Amino acid sequence: MTNDFLNIKHLTLLWAFACATLGFANDMGPLPEPSPCAAHFHYEEGYFDFCDTCGCGSSGGSMGYGTAMNSYFVGLRYIGQQYRSRDGIFNNSPWITENFNTLQAWGNIPVTERIILNAIVPYQFHNRVLPDGTDQEINGLGDISVLAFYNLLKATPDSIVSIKPEHYLQLGGGIKAPTGKYDKANNTGSVNPSFQLGNGSWDYILAMNYGFTHRNWGISTLLNYTFKTKNPKEYQFGNQLNYGINAFKTYYLSDFALTPIVGLAGEKFESNEEYGLKVADTEGNVFLGKLSIEGSYKNYALGLTGVLPISQDLNNGRVELRHRLSVYLNINL
Amino acid sequence: MKKYSLYTLALSILLFVSCSSDDDGTTEELTGSGEISIKYDNGFNGNDLILNTPNSANENGEVITVTRFNYIVSNFRLVNEEGEEFVYPKDESYFIVSQETEEDNIVLPGIPAGKYTTLKFGIGVDQEKYLQGSEGQGDFLAEAEANNMMWSWQAGYKFLNFEGSFTSESVTEPTDFKIHMGSHGSSLDNYKEVTLELPTSVIVSDEIDSSIHLKIDASKILVSSNNIKLSEKSVIMVDEEKSPQIAVNTTEMFVVDHVHNGESHD
Numbered sequence: 001m002t003n004d005f006l007n008i009k010h011l012t013l014l015w016a017f018a019c020a021t022l023g024f025a026n027d028m029g030p031l032p033e034p035s036p037c038a039a040h041f042h043y044e045e046g047y048f049d050f051c052d053t054c055g056c057g058s059s060g061g062s063m064g065y066g067t068a069m070n071s072y073f074v075g076l077r078y079i080g081q082q083y084r085s086r087d088g089i090f091n092n093s094p095w096i097t098e099n100f101n102t103l104q105a106w107g108n109i110p111v112t113e114r115i116i117l118n119a120i121v122p123y124q125f126h127n128r129v130l131p132d133g134t135d136q137e138i139n140g141l142g143d144i145s146v147l148a149f150y151n152l153l154k155a156t157p158d159s160i161v162s163i164k165p166e167h168y169l170q171l172g173g174g175i176k177a178p179t180g181k182y183d184k185a186n187n188t189g190s191v192n193p194s195f196q197l198g199n200g201s202w203d204y205i206l207a208m209n210y211g212f213t214h215r216n217w218g219i220s221t222l223l224n225y226t227f228k229t230k231n232p233k234e235y236q237f238g239n240q241l242n243y244g245i246n247a248f249k250t251y252y253l254s255d256f257a258l259t260p261i262v263g264l265a266g267e268k269f270e271s272n273e274e275y276g277l278k279v280a281d282t283e284g285n286v287f288l289g290k291l292s293i294e295g296s297y298k299n300y301a302l303g304l305t306g307v308l309p310i311s312q313d314l315n316n317g318r319v320e321l322r323h324r325l326s327v328y329l330n331i332n333l
Numbered sequence: 334m335k336k337y338s339l340y341t342l343a344l345s346i347l348l349f350v351s352c353s354s355d356d357d358g359t360t361e362e363l364t365g366s367g368e369i370s371i372k373y374d375n376g377f378n379g380n381d382l383i384l385n386t387p388n389s390a391n392e393n394g395e396v397i398t399v400t401r402f403n404y405i406v407s408n409f410r411l412v413n414e415e416g417e418e419f420v421y422p423k424d425e426s427y428f429i430v431s432q433e434t435e436e437d438n439i440v441l442p443g444i445p446a447g448k449y450t451t452l453k454f455g456i457g458v459d460q461e462k463y464l465q466g467s468e469g470q471g472d473f474l475a476e477a478e479a480n481n482m483m484w485s486w487q488a489g490y491k492f493l494n495f496e497g498s499f500t501s502e503s504v505t506e507p508t509d510f511k512i513h514m515g516s517h518g519s520s521l522d523n524y525k526e527v528t529l530e531l532p533t534s535v536i537v538s539d540e541i542d543s544s545i546h547l548k549i550d551a552s553k554i555l556v557s558s559n560n561i562k563l564s565e566k567s568v569i570m571v572d573e574e575k576s577p578q579i580a581v582n583t584t585e586m587f588v589v590d591h592v593h594n595g596e597s598h599d
Contacts, residue, residue, distance in 0.1 A: 089374055089548055089590045090381040184595075234595060275541065277533045280591035 072116070073301075074107035075330030082322040085192035085315070087131050097322075098128040098195060102142065109333070114151045118172070120144065124180065124197045136195075140181055143198040147174030147205060165214040176203040176226070184233045192319045193237075193272060193282060200231030216250040230273070238270030238283060246290070256297050263290040265307075269314075284314035286321055299332045363446035365539030369411070371439045371452070372544060373430040374590070375402060378552040384432055392556045394501050395563050397510075401496040402432040402551055403480050404583070405457050408526070409441055412451035414534065419445055427458065427473045429480045446538035450531055452545060456583055457492030457515060457524045484515070491515045492523060493583055495554055501564045510567040512554065514579045517571055523580040529589050536594045544593045553586040554579060 081100040086093045104122045111117050122142035129135055149172035180198020204227045211220030223243045230236040244265035251258045265288045272282035292305035307324035314320065375382040377399065378389065387398045406428050409421040421441055428439045467474055467486050477483045482491045495512040516523050535543045555561045559578035561569070569575045 088381060089546065090376050090379060092380040274594045275536050277536065277592075277594055279594075280532055 072108050072110050072333040073330045074105070074109075074333065075301075075328055077104045077106055077326060077328035078102070079104070079324065079326045081324045083192065083319055084322060085319040086317075094131045096128055096131060098192060099126060101125045101127075111148070114154065116149045116151070116170075116172075118147045118149060118174070122180070126195060126197075128195065136186075138181075138183070138186065138195070138197055140197050142180040143176045143203075144179045145174060145176040145205070147172050147207060149207070149209070165212040167212045168210070170207075170209040172205075172207045172209075174205050174207075176205060178202060178231065182231050182233060182235070184235070192315065193235075193279070194319075199228060199237050200233060201229045201236065203228045216252070218248050218250075219245070220248075221245045230276075234275045236273040236276075238272045240270070241268040242266070244290075256295065259294045259296075261290075261292045261294065261305075263292070264288065264310075265290055281316035281318055284312070284316075284319070286312040286314060288321075288324075292326075301328075301330045301332065303328045303330075363448070363536065363538035363541070366443050366445050367537035367539060368440060368442045368542040369444050369449075369535060369537055370441070370542070370544040371409075372546045373406070373437045373439070373549055374546060375430070375432050375437065375549045375551060378550060382432060382549075382551055388552070391552055393560070393562050393564070395499045395555075396501070397497055397499045397552075397555075397563075398507070399432075399495070399497040399551065401481070401494055403482060403491075403494040404430050405477070405482060405490060405492050406430060406439065406454050407458060407462075408453075408455040409439075410453040411444065411449040411535075412453070413447045413449050418453075419447075419449075423462070424471065427462070429476060429482060431480055434480070444537045448534040448536050450534050452529045452531060452535075452589070453526060455524060455526045456580070458490045459524045460516070460522055463489060463516065484513070489516050493554070493579065495551070499563050499567070504564050508563075508567055510563045511570070512568075512579060513570045514576050514583065517576075521571075521573065521576070523577055525580050525584045527584050527587050529587060531589055531592055533592045533594070535592045541595050543595060546590045546593065548588045548590040550586045550588070554582050557582040557585040 079100075079102045081102075083098045083100065084095045085098055087096050088094065102122045102124050104120050106120045107118070109117045109119070121144050123140070124142040125137070125139035127135060127137045149170045151168065151170055153167055153169035176199070178198055178200050180196070180200075182196050182198055182200025186195050205224060206227075207222070207224035209220065209222045211218060221244065224241075226240045226242075228237045228239055242265070244263055246261050246263035248259050248261040266285065267288075268285040269283055272279040287310045288307050289310050290305060290307045292303060294301055294303040296302075303326075305324075305326040307326075309321045309323075312321055377397075378391065380388065382388075382399060382402060384399055384402070387396050390396045408423065408426050411419045411421075413419065421444075430437050430439070462469070470477075474483070474486075477490055481494050483489075484491060491513045493512065493514040495514075496510065498507040498509050500507055514523055529547070531545065535545055537543055555563065559582050561575060561578060561582070566572075566575065569579060
């Protein structure tokens with residue numbers, strides 16, 4: 001409870017910082033009207049938010065990825081997540097800190113006018129210090145995911161400034177391949193079963209993105225569901241629901257565009273299974289507050305996102321998310 | 334319109350694939366036998382039990398520091414999903430859990446393959462075993478002596494050896510307490526049995542060894558169905574009234590925290 005409160009306080013501070021930045025931007029002179037063919041992209045504002053396991057060890061984290069509408073890009077993103085998990089079953093069992101680090105190559109590639117292919121290739125480097133003082137590190141390729149999105153409703157690209165809000169709606173689906181190693185030993189006796197490079201299973205994803213922009217304002221929402229299957233070690237991570245909403249506003253400064261984004265997101269995890277039977281204390285949910293700022297210049301975009309939990313109940317309280325942080329650099333195609 | 338239906342088709346295929354691959358969920362046939370280990374994770378009122386460290390006050394306002402917490406568990410049985418009971422070989426079914434020596438993991442090899450829903454065991458040594466005489470006890474007699482779990486052969490086994498010191502409102506100086514519960518020869522039978530339903534079945538086979546993680550609450554020895562105040566009597570050994578009450582309370586200190594299928598503990 002105290003933690004939640006502290007986090008809200010942190011969020012408020014972050015928000016204040018973002019506002020101050022905006023204020024500064026506003027002071028830089030009269031803002032030009034949105035340029036007619038501003039091809040600006042907000043990588044954090046929409047698309048598919050996706051975090052693999054309760055510990056979010058294997059892939060995205062509910063960071064959001066992709067761009068609004070129909071932008072195409074390739075880029076690199078770092079995601080750092082810190083969790084603490086209880087080593088033991090008692091109220092006074094020691095906490096251990098777990099750091100999940102992911103470096104991703106990601107991209108949105110056009111296939112047809114209405115179909116976008118989205119791919120993520122993650123490299124993971126996780127570490128934790130066990131109560132006996134020993135370091136445990138795992139690193140290597142994570143689970144590669146490929147999704148296809150279909151633009152049911154498409155905001156007109158490069159359009160002249162529209163008076164009416166521009167809506168977009170995308171439906172998609174895809175797979176996550178077991179390219180990351182699942183090591184059963186990491187799971188033995190440990191409370192956080194997600195200290196892994198990958199799930200070890202073929203997983204299937206359904207995703208939906210909806211949003212609209214009006215002048216330089218915008219709202220984006222996302223909803224996706226991952227069906228996870230049993231891996232060869234008879235372990236099955238629980239299915240996962242992600243949802244989120246973001247609001248953003250873009251400020252233009254000649255060639256630069258600056259977009260602060262504020263968002264809320266949630267993740268819900270079903271129970272894991274082993275040999276077809278539920279594993280105790282593996283379900284959970286987390287509700288997150290998110291602040292991010294994205295700067296773009298010509299074809300380049302640099303973004304920074306901070307995520308703090310507002311409320312959470314992971315693994316029956318035995319795992320806690322501390323924070324997530326992401327930095328990305330993208331080149332628009 | 335055509336594009337929409339194409340999309341719907343793609344979506345349905347995805348759904349179909351993801352659902353069908355889930356369906357072979359249940360395991361292949363379980364054959365042979367495997368090992369089940371049972372972890373007795375000793376705690377005190379929700380916290381880990383640490384010897385020589387004061388615990389938070391109990392309902393009677395007594396602050397207890399435990400210096401010894403040993404008990405005998407025995408006669409293990411497992412009930413499978415069909416309701417059939419497997420009885421672990423009786424002669425190998427006596428163990429001592431000791432916080433002092435950190436003996437808290439009981440290993441039962443040779444359990445026939447299956448899915449078990451219920452764990453049963455005894456606390457202490459039953460009369461049948463005791464009446465086999467000292468020769469009939471095998472190595473267990475020496476083990477019990479080494480762990481302070483015997484009065485003498487005539488007086489019998491201590492099923493529970495719970496010692497330490499306490500303070501309370503009326504007893505402000507740390508005062509030693511001793512709770513030794515047992516059957517006192519064959520005149521007073523305090524042997525009791527515990528039945529624990531497992532929150533998830535435990536699976537065992539040639540390929541799968543599993544473990545059951547029990548959470549023990551030692552505070553229940555004094556405060557459970559029966560309320561025992563140390564400030565009234567701090568040494569309870571051969572006590573016709575309180576000793577059977579302790580025996581009942583002791584059966585209430587076991588809870589299954591979780592089951593690890595396909596993993597042995599430690």
